[in-house]
Amino acid sequence: MADGTSATVEGEGRRRRSMRPLGMLLPYLMRYRAQLAAAGLALIAAAGATLTVPIAIRRMIDHGFNADDAAAINTYFLALIAVVAVLAAASSLRFYFVSWLGERVVADLRADVFRHLTALGIDFFDRNKSGEIASRLTADTTQIKAVAGANVSIALRNLVMFAGAITMMVVTSPGLSGLVLVALPIVVLPLVAFGRRVRLRSRKAQDMLADASAYASEAIGAMRTVQAFTAEASVAGRFARSVEAAFHAARSSTAARAALTAFGIFMVFSSMVAVLWWGAQDVLAGRMSPGTLGQFLFYAVIGAGALGELSQVWGDIANAAGAAERLSEILDERPSIGAPASPLPLPAPLRGGVSFERVTFRYPEGGGATALHGVDFAVAPGERVAVVGPSGAGKSTLFNLILRFYDPASGRVLVDGVDLARLDPIEWRRHVAIVPQDPVIFAASASENIAFGAGSTSEAAIRAAASAAHADGFVTALPKGYETELGERGVTLSGGQRQRIAIARAVLRDAPLLLLDEATSALDAESEAAVQQALDRLMEGRTTIVIAHRLATILKADRILVMEDGRIVEQGRHDELVAAGGLYARLARLQFRADAA
Numbered sequence: 264m265a266d267g268t269s270a271t272v273e274g275e276g277r278r279r280r281s282m283r284p285l286g287m288l289l290p291y292l293m294r295y296r297a298q299l300a301a302a303g304l305a306l307i308a309a310a311g312a313t314l315t316v317p318i319a320i321r322r323m324i325d326h327g328f329n330a331d332d333a334a335a336i337n338t339y340f341l342a343l344i345a346v347v348a349v350l351a352a353a354s355s356l357r358f359y360f361v362s363w364l365g366e367r368v369v370a371d372l373r374a375d376v377f378r379h380l381t382a383l384g385i386d387f388f389d390r391n392k393s394g395e396i397a398s399r400l401t402a403d404t405t406q407i408k409a410v411a412g413a414n415v416s417i418a419l420r421n422l423v424m425f426a427g428a429i430t431m432m433v434v435t436s437p438g439l440s441g442l443v444l445v446a447l448p449i450v451v452l453p454l455v456a457f458g459r460r461v462r463l464r465s466r467k468a469q470d471m472l473a474d475a476s477a478y479a480s481e482a483i484g485a486m487r488t489v490q491a492f493t494a495e496a497s498v499a500g501r502f503a504r505s506v507e508a509a510f511h512a513a514r515s516s517t518a519a520r521a522a523l524t525a526f527g528i529f530m531v532f533s534s535m536v537a538v539l540w541w542g543a544q545d546v547l548a549g550r551m552s553p554g555t556l557g558q559f560l561f562y563a564v565i566g567a568g569a570l571g572e573l574s575q576v577w578g579d580i581a582n583a584a585g586a587a588e589r590l591s592e593i594l595d596e597r598p599s600i601g602a603p604a605s606p607l608p609l610p611a612p613l614r615g616g617v618s619f620e621r622v623t624f625r626y627p628e629g630g631g632a633t634a635l636h637g638v639d640f641a642v643a644p645g646e647r648v649a650v651v652g653p654s655g656a657g658k659s660t661l662f663n664l665i666l667r668f669y670d671p672a673s674g675r676v677l678v679d680g681v682d683l684a685r686l687d688p689i690e691w692r693r694h695v696a697i698v699p700q701d702p703v704i705f706a707a708s709a710s711e712n713i714a715f716g717a718g719s720t721s722e723a724a725i726r727a728a729a730s731a732a733h734a735d736g737f738v739t740a741l742p743k744g745y746e747t748e749l750g751e752r753g754v755t756l757s758g759g760q761r762q763r764i765a766i767a768r769a770v771l772r773d774a775p776l777l778l779l780d781e782a783t784s785a786l787d788a789e790s791e792a793a794v795q796q797a798l799d800r801l802m803e804g805r806t807t808i809v810i811a812h813r814l815a816t817i818l819k820a821d822r823i824l825v826m827e828d829g830r831i832v833e834q835g836r837h838d839e840l841v842a843a844g845g846l847y848a849r850l851a852r853l854q855f856r857a858d859a860a
């Protein structure tokens with residue numbers, strides 16, 4: 264599963280081009296031209312200042328140090344201080360602007376990737392582990408930031424210094440420079456090839472880490488289950504193995520980078536020594552002044568130093584290219600469900616009648632199993648229909664198709680006679696309220712939780728919805744009432760309280776179609792009664808489809824659809840179905856909870 268998952272998000276085999284994925288950052292950078300220009304200017308000023316130093320040094324050497332020229336020497340030293348001041352100011356500005364750009368671009372990128380993720384089809388989230396997607400959003404963007412901030416600044420400075428040093432070397436001594444230019448490809452080409460291998464290894468390390476964190480976040484989310492099954496040791500062991508594997512991958516990538524550094528430094532400096540030896544011969548033969556050799560030497564040191572630093576940050580930049588590639592893959596992912604080119608307007612007024620016409624459906628990740636076989640039924644506007652059937656019969660799948668999380672393989676789902684595929688799914692979902700079996704409570708205040716999905720809603724409307732959902736009482740009793748933090752870092756609600764929050768959400772939504780997935784877990788009698796009253800009120804005047812587990816709900820339904828193995832096998836009212844003596848009659852005897860009926 265892990266392999267399948269990573270292959271899906273990453274798309275193996277498209278990754279050879281070394282730095283190309285970083286190109287995705289360009290449009291983001293181009294939004295901030297002023298800062299880019301400032302960073303560029305600072306960069307050039309700093310490089311220019313550094314490159315003037317060797318000229319001063321040549322003059323001093325050729326001039327010689329003697330007492331007569333004390334004034335000239337003073338001028339040189341003062342000029343040197345001025346140059347250093349320019350260098351300091353420019354370096355600091357360069358650092359500021361480049362880091363600013365890094366932070367800015369990554370903030371934009373994070374927001375974009377997340378926005379894009381929220382628009383992707385549910386099948387994407389079936390295919391990819393949520394922990395892994397989250398790690399894309401945090402770890403990969405952080406890696407880009409580290410690079411975009413500090414390393415790009417270093418790389419750019421060194422690139423400019425390298426180019427400047429080479430130019431000045433040619434100006435100083437074309438002959439010696441020719442020699443350097445011959446040596447250059449011999450030094451640089453192997454470094455580039457080496458760098459590519461480092462990049463592949465570091466990507467592997469990142470993948471392994473993403474796998475390990477995905478596993479950890481899954482286990483942390485399910486800690487009750489882990490401990491209830493006393494699976495601590497096996498879970499911890501498995502995580503330790505993933506972390507170990509990630510460590511080995513990281514070590515291998517680090518070893519490659521360490522080797523690259525040694526190789527780089529040796530190649531650069533040994534070739535420099537060779538060139539120097541050549542220059543020394545020229546000075547001995549009187550073809551060159553010692554000062555000129557000194558100046559050339561300084562430029563060569565600057566150039567080689569720049570190249571050395573480049574080889575160090577190149578690995579990091581390659582990492583960022585890997586991260587950028589992974590983010591591009593998410594950004595390139597197209598939503599599987601979208602609005603048609605010219606969506607039809609929703610029927611007005613929308614009454615919420617739903618019909619399935621010979622709908623056959625397989626889940627994208629369902630291994631080819633058919634979840635619905637030619638399902639055919641119609642729910643009239645205002646009707647209350649209960650869906651019952653054994654586990655895995657396909658009841659929730661009906662909801663998934665009504666919400667258009669997926670498209671049928673064949674057949675159509677219609678709302679008030681219009682094919683769902685011809686509507687904008689976002690528009691349509693605005694008119695559906697769903698009360699899930701196990702509602703999600705977000706880490707936010709009670710009032711934000713109730714208003715979830717309702718946009719800007721007045722406090723009065725939130726309280727009215729909570730009242731209608733019989734939630735007002737317990738919410739008011741919370742330590743800070745409606746402002747109490749719930750979920751992750753706040754108060755944990757009971758099952759019945761969570762359901763009432765979900766009902767309040769549905770009340771606020773005020774949609775013509777209500778999809779209700781009744782809780783299977785038994786609530787205490789008081790909670791059950793409160794939830795039931797809230798639901799009864801919510802269902803009034805709406806088309807309701809309810810996945811029913813309670814006898815009371817079934818008895819109140821206008822019609823019952825009985826599902827088995829992805830088919831509707833019976834439909835009718837409770838007494839008719841009991842009399843028919845089929846699957847329903849069996850289920851009714853064994854399964855439906857009669858409590859509080």
Ligand SMILES: Nc1ncnc2c1ncn2[C@@H]1O[C@H](COP(=O)(O)OP(=O)(O)OP(=O)(O)O)[C@@H](O)[C@H]1O
Pocket residue numbers: 389626627628629630634652653654655656657658659660661
């Ligand atoms: N996201 C999914 N990807 C792949 N297969 C799925 C997915 N969701 C459900 N299935 C499969 O589709 C079939 C129908 O599932 P569905 O959830 O609709 O059943 P159900 O009747 O709602 O069951 P339950 O009462 O247990 O919730 C099952 O075989 C299930 O394994």
